[in-house]
Structure formats: structure tokens, C-alpha cells
Amino acid sequence: MVVLEVRHLRYYYRTRRGAVKAVDDVSFSIDSGKTLALVGESGCGKTSTATAILRLLPRNVDTYEGQVFLDGQDVTAFSNEEFRSKVRWRGISMVFQGAMNALSPTTRCGPQIAEPLRIHYDSSQEEATAAAGEALKNVGLPDYVSERYPHELSGGMKQRVVIAMALVMRPRMVILDEPTSALDVMTQANIINLLKRLQKEIGVAYLFITHDLGLASELATDVAIMYAGRIVEIGSASKVYAAPKHPYTEKLIHSVPRLRSEETPEFIPGAPPDLTNAPLGCRFHPRCPYAFELCGWSSSELAATLARQAPGLEIEDVSLAGVGKYDTEDPWKLVIWPGKGTRASSIASSLRELAADRRSSVPFLRAIEKIDERDSRVVVRLHPGQMPELMGEDDQQAACWLLQKEGSGSGTN
Amino acid sequence: MDLERTDLTPPGGAGAEPDGEYPIIQLDALRMWFQVGGSVFRKSLAVKAVDDVSLTIYRGETMSLVGESGSGKTTLGRTVLRLLEPTDGRLLYAGMDITHAWQPELMWLRRKAAIVPQDPYSSVNPSFPIYRVLEEPLAIHKMGTRAEREERIFQALENVKLTPAEFFAQKFPHQLSGGQRQRVAVARATILEPEFIVADEPVSMLDASVRISILRLLGQLQKKLGLSFLYVTHDLATARHFADRVGIMYAGRLAESGPIGSVLAEPLHPYTQALMEAIPDPDPENRLRERPTLPGEPPSLMSPPPGCRFHPRCPIAKEGLCDVVEPQLRELRPDHSVACHLAS
Numbered sequence: 155m156v157v158l159e160v161r162h163l164r165y166y167y168r169t170r171r172g173a174v175k176a177v178d179d180v181s182f183s184i185d186s187g188k189t190l191a192l193v194g195e196s197g198c199g200k201t202s203t204a205t206a207i208l209r210l211l212p213r214n215v216d217t218y219e220g221q222v223f224l225d226g227q228d229v230t231a232f233s234n235e236e237f238r239s240k241v242r243w244r245g246i247s248m249v250f251q252g253a254m255n256a257l258s259p260t261t262r263c264g265p266q267i268a269e270p271l272r273i274h275y276d277s278s279q280e281e282a283t284a285a286a287g288e289a290l291k292n293v294g295l296p297d298y299v300s301e302r303y304p305h306e307l308s309g310g311m312k313q314r315v316v317i318a319m320a321l322v323m324r325p326r327m328v329i330l331d332e333p334t335s336a337l338d339v340m341t342q343a344n345i346i347n348l349l350k351r352l353q354k355e356i357g358v359a360y361l362f363i364t365h366d367l368g369l370a371s372e373l374a375t376d377v378a379i380m381y382a383g384r385i386v387e388i389g390s391a392s393k394v395y396a397a398p399k400h401p402y403t404e405k406l407i408h409s410v411p412r413l414r415s416e417e418t419p420e421f422i423p424g425a426p427p428d429l430t431n432a433p434l435g436c437r438f439h440p441r442c443p444y445a446f447e448l449c450g451w452s453s454s455e456l457a458a459t460l461a462r463q464a465p466g467l468e469i470e471d472v473s474l475a476g477v478g479k480y481d482t483e484d485p486w487k488l489v490i491w492p493g494k495g496t497r498a499s500s501i502a503s504s505l506r507e508l509a510a511d512r513r514s515s516v517p518f519l520r521a522i523e524k525i526d527e528r529d530s531r532v533v534v535r536l537h538p539g540q541m542p543e544l545m546g547e548d549d550q551q552a553a554c555w556l557l558q559k560e561g562s563g564s565g566t567n
Numbered sequence: 568m569d570l571e572r573t574d575l576t577p578p579g580g581a582g583a584e585p586d587g588e589y590p591i592i593q594l595d596a597l598r599m600w601f602q603v604g605g606s607v608f609r610k611s612l613a614v615k616a617v618d619d620v621s622l623t624i625y626r627g628e629t630m631s632l633v634g635e636s637g638s639g640k641t642t643l644g645r646t647v648l649r650l651l652e653p654t655d656g657r658l659l660y661a662g663m664d665i666t667h668a669w670q671p672e673l674m675w676l677r678r679k680a681a682i683v684p685q686d687p688y689s690s691v692n693p694s695f696p697i698y699r700v701l702e703e704p705l706a707i708h709k710m711g712t713r714a715e716r717e718e719r720i721f722q723a724l725e726n727v728k729l730t731p732a733e734f735f736a737q738k739f740p741h742q743l744s745g746g747q748r749q750r751v752a753v754a755r756a757t758i759l760e761p762e763f764i765v766a767d768e769p770v771s772m773l774d775a776s777v778r779i780s781i782l783r784l785l786g787q788l789q790k791k792l793g794l795s796f797l798y799v800t801h802d803l804a805t806a807r808h809f810a811d812r813v814g815i816m817y818a819g820r821l822a823e824s825g826p827i828g829s830v831l832a833e834p835l836h837p838y839t840q841a842l843m844e845a846i847p848d849p850d851p852e853n854r855l856r857e858r859p860t861l862p863g864e865p866p867s868l869m870s871p872p873p874g875c876r877f878h879p880r881c882p883i884a885k886e887g888l889c890d891v892v893e894p895q896l897r898e899l900r901p902d903h904s905v906a907c908h909l910a911s
Contacts, residue, residue, distance in 0.1 A: 189854075195774045196745070308864060309636075338635040338801055343845040343858040350857060365774050367849045368804075374854065391851035409776045411804040412848045413831070418808055421779035425744065 156226070157326050157359045158207070158246070159183040163220035165199075165206040172430040173216040176202035178383040180220075184376075186326065187353060189360040191374035191391070193367055193406070195426050199383040200363045201251065204329045207361075208248060209237055225326065243270045247320040248329040251363075252336060254312035257304040264290075264300025267319045274323065289318040292355075293348060310341035314348065321352065331363045346372045367410050371395060379403045382427050382437040389550030399552035402438045434485055435539030436555065448555045450539020451518035453488035486539075490532040498527045505532065590662070591763050591795045592624040592647055597656035599639075599646045603869075614868045616642040618819040619656070621896070626762075629789065629796040631810030631827065633803055633842070637865055639819040644765040644799045648680050649673055660763075678708055681756040683785075685768040687748035691740045697724075697751055698736040704759050723754040726791070727784060746777035750784065757788060767799045782809045804846055807831055812902075815839045818866050818876040821896060825903030835905040838877050875908070883909055 165177035176199045184190045192200050205211070207222055221230045224245045229237060247270075250256065258266055267289050268282035277285070286300055293314040304312055313333065320328050330349070334342040350373065352358060362373050370377060371391060378388040379402060387400040398404040402422075411419045424441040427433055433440055435450010442449065490505075492498050502525050509522045524535040544551040545558065597620050605611025616639040624630045634640045645651050647658065649665055658666045665676060684690040691700055701720045705711060711719060724732035727750040740748055749769060756764055766785060770778040782805060788794060798810055806813055807827055814824040815836060823836040834840045844859045861880045866872055872879055878889040888908055896904040899911065 195776055310864070339803075339842065339845045340635060340860055343847075343860045346847075347857045347860065350854070367775070368847045371849045371851050371853045372847050372858070374851065391854070395849055395851045406776060407849060409779055410849050411779065411802075411808050413804040413807055413843060413846050414848050419779045421783065422776045425746075 155186050156183045157186045157224070158361070159221075159223040159226075160203075160207060161221040161223070163203065163206055163222070164217050165202055165220075166216040166218075167212070168214045168216035169430065174429045175383045175432060176429060177206055178432075180380075180383075180385055182378055182385065182388060184327065184359045184361060186359050187357040188375040189353065189362050189373045190376045190378055191362045191364060191370035192378050192380055193364060193370050194380035195365060197426055197429070198380045199429075200365075200380055201331055203380070204248060204331055204361065204363060207329065208242060208246060209234075239274065243320075243323045243325060244274060245325055246327045246329060247323065247325040249316055249320045249331060249333045251332040253316045254304075254309060254336070257312060257315065259304055261303075262300065263302055263304060263307070263315050266304075267300070267315065267322055270319070270323050285322060286318075289322045290315075292321065292352065293318045308341075309337055310344060313337060313341075313345055317345070317348065317352075321356075321358070324356070325358065327359045327361065329361045329363070332365075333362075334369065335364075342369075349373060367395075367407055368412075379406065382432055383429055384437060384553065385544065386438065386554070387550075387552040388544065389546075389552075393550040397550075399546065399550060399557060400438075400554045401442050401444050401556070403552070434541075436542050436553070439539070444556055445517045446555070446559070447521040447523075447537035448539055448559075450541065451521035451536055452485045452539075453534070453536055454485070456488055456518055456522075456534065456536065486536040488534040488536070490534065492530065492532070498530045498532050502527050502532045505534070589626045590623045591626045591660065592622075592797070593657075593659035593662075594620055594622040594643075594647070595657040595659070596621055597643075597646065597658055598654045599642050599651055600654040612869045615819050615871065616868055617646060618871075620816075620819075620821050622814060622821065622824065624763075624795055624797060626795050627789070627793060628811040629786075629798055629809060631798040631800060631806035631813045632816060633800055633806055633813055634816035635801060635865055637818075637868065638816040639868070640799050640801075640816045641767055643816070644682075644767050644797055647797060648682055648765055649676055650682075674708070678759045679761055680763040680765070681759065681761040683749075683752050683756045683764060683766040683769045686772055687745050687752055688772070690752055691748060691755075693740050695739075696736065697729075697738050697740070697743075700740070700751060701736075701755055701758055704755065708759060710759070719758060723758045726757065726788060727751070727754045729754070745773050746781060749773060749777075749781050753781070753784065753788070757792060757794075760792065761794070763795045763797070765797045765799065768801070769798075770805065771800070771802070778805065785809070802846075803831070803842060804848075815842065818871050819868055820876060821906065822877065823903075823905045823907075824896070825900065829900055829903045833900070833903075835899060835903070835910040836877075836907050837881050837883055837909075841882075875906075885909065 161181050163177055163180045166173040166175050180203055182190060192203065194200050211218060221228055224241060229241050264283060264286045268286040271277045271282045271285055287297060290299055295311060295314050334345050337345065353360065360373060362370065364370050374391040377391050377394045378385050379400065381402050387394060387403045394403060398407055405422045408420045409422060422441060427437060434452045439445040439449035490501060492501050505525050509519045513520050521537045522534060523537050526533045542553040542555050544553045546552055597617060599617035600613040600615050602611040603614055620643060632640045632643060646653055649668060653666055657664060660676060665672065698720060701723055702716055705716045705719065720736060721732040724735055729735040729747065729750050770781050773781065786809060789796060798806065800806055810827050812825065813827045813830050815822045815838065817838050823830060823839050830839065834843055841861045847853050863880045866876060874890040874892055875894050878884040881889065894906045894908045896906045898904045
């Protein structure tokens with residue numbers, strides 16, 4: 155049974171440099187008692203997805219749209235007050251990253267755990283204390299902890315307190331944002347065991363946010379891989395780990411250092427894109443070794459690297475179409491102005507040679523569709539790439555054009 | 568005294584190339600205790616952060632020190648660099664006793680041995696452009712003319728692949744990503760052309776995919792500049808791929824040490840075994856079982872348990888032996904030692 159369903163969630167922040175597309179058309183669902191691990195590099199929008207689900211919005215929200223269903227009910231239609239009283243903590247609670255360091259230093263742990271009960275249910279002191287004691291027992295902490303201040307506890311115990319706090323209202327769903335990132339391996343293993351046990355006992359569903367695929371595999375029944383604000387692959391954990399379909403997933407899996415294998419971990423060259431100005435087409439294509447024309451090479455990428463690939467060309471200026479000098483706004487058209495004493499035709503012919511020659515080694519040269527001479531300028535027309543949508547079977551989908559090109563499954567391996 | 572000339576001569580005589588067998592750091596029964604809570608009426612207590620540790624790091628190798636927080640691994644790293652003065656024992660750098668070395672000798676040591684700190688966000692002065700961050704050590708050690716310094720700074724930036732160097736030199740730390748800042752920290756550590764670097768959890772604050780690139784970079788610099796590393800970490804998995812030897816620390820003492828391959832293939836100490844069990848590899852089957860963990864928590868370093876410090880948590884501890892007699896490191900396999908009565 156589906157507990158949480160997110161449909162076409164978009165969540166942009168407004169900054170001086172334009173909108174940061176932190177979450178861009180994200181959809182997924184989580185069944186009760188199951189765990190979806192949301193995995194990606196920092197800045198890919200994992201935490202923003204979580205705060206968007208809980209509608210914890212900052213002031214500089216630019217766009218916030220899409221739908222969130224909790225137990226089949228569209229909670230995006232709720233007013234803020236309704237959302238606060240019915241969804242937050244009662245339906246969905248969250249263990250924030252570093253939450254154990256955000257416990258109030260001046261309040262004993264018991265009252266802190268009971269605080270949501272006092273606020274939401276207006277519980278009496280006794281009821282709340284009893285519930286807090288129960289919650290502590292659930293997370294394997296002795297009674298006396300409720301009388302302690304946070305500074306008297308170890309990191310692992312504080313993290314347990316935070317988990318107790320997230321579970322005290324018996325929510326259907328808990329969002330775990332890097333719940334063990336500040337803990338030692340042994341404590342981490344203990345917390346993960348606790349989360350496993352709690353899930354088995356009370357059937358709570360988790361959205362587990364982490365950048366560590368090893369850790370994700372401890373809890374995940376399903377995995378969603380996020381890159382630059384979008385989910386690039388989603389599916390059952392067994393399938394995604396065994397046979398990743400998206401090149402990014404594959405690279406991410408190979409970047410994990412393994413304790414029990416000789417295989418040397420590899421890093422992913424390049425850096426994630428700036429989300430105010432994400433690449434056209436597939437957002438991973440500038441870092442993707444398998445990218446081809448459909449993945450969406452833009453003329454700015456061609457312009458930026460043309461000099462490096464063809465230093466012999468006497469180029470006066472390279473301009474993107476539409477930037478002051480020429481024609482319409484078209485990201486797939488590039489205008490080259492020849493230098494003094496050079497003819498457009500010679501540039502065009504060397505470009506043609508270059509494109510034919512290095513198609514295999516320089517991926518975006520493959521994207522060159524047409525090279526024209528016009529008014530003593532060279533106009534390069536690129537293949538208009540396209541952003542891939544998730545495709546594939548229900549239990550494993552990836553947003554990658556390779557799947558369409560070579561038939562599903564065989565693309566990346 | 569002129570330390571550089573008299574004491575850096577390898578045993579093979581002047582000009583002999585130092586090879587892998589030539590120790591750069593030697594610890595002999597080193598102790599680093601901190602006094603806490605003393606007053607006129609109360610005797611102070613000692614936190615025995617590093618207690619009786621003997622260890623050798625050879626030239627050109629990466630020694631990894633693995634343990635939980637509070638095991639004393641960071642204190643050991645700082646003591647080796649003489650940022651702390653040892654309480655007892657001996658500390659040798661390139662054969663020279665620096666246990667209680669004083670200021671002029673320490674200035675010399677600071678040029679030979681550097682640190683890459685854990686947190687790239689707080690370890691770089693936010694008001695300095697990168698150029699000045701890197702110039703600082705050169706200025707303190709009064710090295711080079713302006714032009715020479717500039718060349719060195721650009722070279723250091725290129726070494727850590729922050730290119731074009733001129734572009735990154737004028738950036739401020741907040742304009743860089745975590746991985747880039749950590750590269751700056753590496754550039755700063757290597758700018759005085761040291762021989763030995765303590766890397767204290769250099770990648771624990773970074774993303775999984777960036778970690779490997781930083782560790783790979785350290786490995787490349789090691790080859791290029793002939794560096795030796797002490798890699799302090801809690802992560803056995805990265806140690807496996809980037810260290811030559813490993814020392815496992817527990818409660819201020821060395822529990823096990825040896826070549827990384829040998830230790831991981833056959834962990835002799837029950838603590839090492841438990842540590843390995845606690846680390847998941849990416850495998851969807853993990854979900855189906857609980858991960859075996861140790862009961863309890865690491866002991867207080869003020870009053871560690873008698874006998875073996877691990878015995879209260881040890882699954883195989885023997886009464887009358889492990890809780891009475893403190894085990895010493897014994898070499899049970901070639902170069903692979905363990906401090907456990909029951910290992911064989």
C-alpha cells in the first residue's frame with residue numbers, strides 16, 4: 155500500500171543569479187513498511203526534496219509545485235495550518251541531518267521527546283512523559299535518559315533520542331536525512347540495526363537520504379538516484395545495484411571503496427552542474443562517457459572547447475546565436491567569425507574535417523549536424539538534444555537515451 | 568645547530584638514496600596524557616589519549632591509523648607532528664630524537680612535516696584569497712623572493728589540479744566547493760616541500776565521489792614528491808585502497824598493525840574483526856540481516872579497564888586472563904602484530 159506519493163514536484167529557489175532548480179520534476183512513491191533510498195552527490199537536491207515534501211519552505215521560494223499524496227490524500231491542497239496539524243510529525247516526521255547537535259541544551263531529553271505530543275495533542279504532562287518513556291524504550295535507551303541533558307549523552311545516544319522524537323507521534327513515514335553521517339562506524343551500524351528493527355516492528359516507511367550507496371543498501375528496498383535536481387534512475391534495490399542502467403548510477407556504484415573487494419574505486423571526473431544554469435538535454439551529458447548527439451550538446455559547450463580541439467583555426471570570434479550578433483535565440487546554433495585574412499570556407503572545411511576525424515574521441519563533435527557558410531561567417535548547426543524522461547520497466551527506470559538507442563539493459567555495461 | 572645537514576644523512580652515508588626500509592617516523596612506547604580537573608584539593612586525572620604506542624613509518628609509504636573517535640588516533644597524529652609534547656616515550660624523526668625538541672628545531676620540523684586537516688570549511692582563513700593562504704607558510708619560513716614564491720604557489724595549485732592556477736589563486740575560500748577547498752589544503756600542506764604529511768580524516772566531510780579523487784591526488788603527489796603519509800581515518804574501506812600498512816587503535820593503544828592486505832585478509836584482533844563487520848559494502852542483501860556490532864561503548868580514557876582494554880566488549884575474552892594481564896603486541900605473521908592473548 156502506497157504511503158507517500160510525490161508527483162512532478164518542482165521546487166526552485168530564487169537567488170540573485172536566477173532560479174536554482176533544486177528539485178525539478180521529481181516523482182516517486184513509497185509503500186508502507188518499505189524504504190526508498192534517495193542517493194546523490196551533495197547539491198543534487200536530496201534534502202530540498204525532503205523539505206519540499208514537508209513544506210518547510212524558506213522565504214526565497216521561486217517555484218513550488220507538484221503534488222504530494224499521503225495515504226492517497228492530496229496534502230498539497232491543505233492550508234498551511236491544516237498541513238502543520240495533520241501532516242507534519244503526525245503523518246510524516248523527519249530526522250534532520252545533524253539533528254543530534256540541534257537538541258536544546260537547556261532541556262532534559264524526556265520533555266524534548268514529548269514536545270510534539272504536547273503541541274499536537276495538548277497532552278498532559280504525565281501522558282507526555284509516559285509516551286516519551288515508551289519512545290525511549292523503543293529506541294533501546296534506558297529510562298534515566300529522559301532525565302539527562304543532551305550534553306551528558308554520547309553521539310549515538312543523542313541520535314537515538316532524535317529518532318525517538320521522530321517516532322513519538324507514530325507517523326506513517328519518517329524522512330531520514332543522513333541520520334548517521336557524524337557517527338562512528340560501530341555506532342552507525344547500531345543505529346542502522348535499530349532503524350531496521352523499528353521498521354519491522356511498527357511498519358513505518360522510510361525515505362532515506364544519503365550519499366553513500368553502501369549505507370543505502372542497508373535499508374533500501376528501492377533506490378532513487380538523483381542528479382542535478384532530477385531522478386535519473388529509480389527501481390528496486392536488487393536491480394539497481396546489480397545492473398545499473400544509467401551511466402551515473404554505474405559510476406556512483408564504482409566510486410564506493412569496498413572493504414571486501416580488490417576493485418579499485420574510480421571517481422567521476424568533472425563536477426555537478428550549477429543548478430541556476432543546468433546543461434541542456436540530459437544534465438549528466440558533460441560528464442558522461444557514453445553521451446551521443448541526442449543527449450543535448452549546446453553550442454556554448456562547442457564554443458568553449460573548439461579552441462582546444464582546433465588551435466590551428468584562425469577564429470576571430472565565436473558567438474552563440476542570439477547573443478547580440480546574429481539571428482534568433484537558438485542554443486543549438488553557433489556562429490563563427492573568421493579572423494583577418496582567413497576565409498570562412500577554409501574554416502568550414504577544417505571544421506568538417508575535424509568533425510569527421512574526431513567524432514569517436516570527442517563526443518560533442520558527433521552532435522554537429524551541418525556546417526554552413528553565410529555572409530563570410532560559419533554557421534554550425536547542432537543536433538537539438540533532448541532531456542530524457544524516465545523509461546523502462548516499472549521496477550527499474552532510468553532517464554537515459556542509451557536505453558532507447560540500444561534497447562534496454564545493454565546500454566551501459 | 569644545523570639540523571638539516573647533520574641529521575638527515577641516511578645510515579648508508581651521505582648521498583645514499585633513502586629507500587622504503589628507511590624509517591621516517593619512529594614511536595617508542597609513546598605516551599600522550601592530558602591532565603584534567605586538578606585543583607588545590609583534588610588530584611588531577613590523566614586522560615590517556617595515547618598510551619604506550621610503538622610504531623614505525625617508513626619513507627615513501629602510507630601508514631593508516633584506524634579507530635573510532637576517542638581512540639586517540641588524532642592525538643597520535645598531532646603528537647607525531649609535535650603539535651603536542653609527548654608525556655613519555657620517544658619520538659624520532661628521520662632518526663633524530665624530537666620528543667622534547669624546542670622552537671628552532673620545531674621550525675625545521677614544520678618544514679619537513681605538514682598536516683592536511685579534516686574540515687576544509689574551517690581550516691582555511693575565509694578572508695584570505697587562496698594566493699595568500701598558500702603564501703602564508705612561505706612567508707613564515709621566510710622562503711624565496713616574491714617571484715619565486717609566486718612560481719611555487721602556482722606550481723602547488725597545478726599539482727593539486729586547480730587549474731588554471733591564476734584563476735584559482737585569486738578566489739576566496741567561500742567561492743570553492745568542499746573538494747576544491749580540500750585541494751587547497753593539500754596544496755598548502757605540500758608547498759614547503761615536506762617529506763611527511765599527516766592527513767587527518769582528509770575526506771570524511773566530502774562526498775563519496777569526491778573522496779576518491781582527493782585520495783587519488785594524495786597518492787599521485789606521494790609518487791611525485793616522494794612523500795610519506797600517516798592517514799588517520801575511521802574508514803577501513805578507504806584505508807584498504809590507499810594505505811600500505813594499517814594500525815588499528817583502541818582506547819589509546821595499538822590493537823593490531825601490519826600490511827593492509829594481511830590485516831584485512833586475516834584480522835587477528837577481535838576488535839579489528841568487529842570493525843570490519845560493521846562496514847557495509849553496497850549490496851542489497853544487507854537489508855535482510857542485522858549487522859553484527861559490539862555491545863557497550865569504548866571505555867573512558869581516564870580509567871581504562873584493567874588487563875586488555877577491549878575485554879568488556881570482547882566476544883572471546885577469557886576470565887582471569889584478559890581482565891588481568893595487559894596484552895603486548897606480538898608478531899604472529901610477517902610484519903603483522905596483534906595485542907591479544909588469544910590470537911594465534
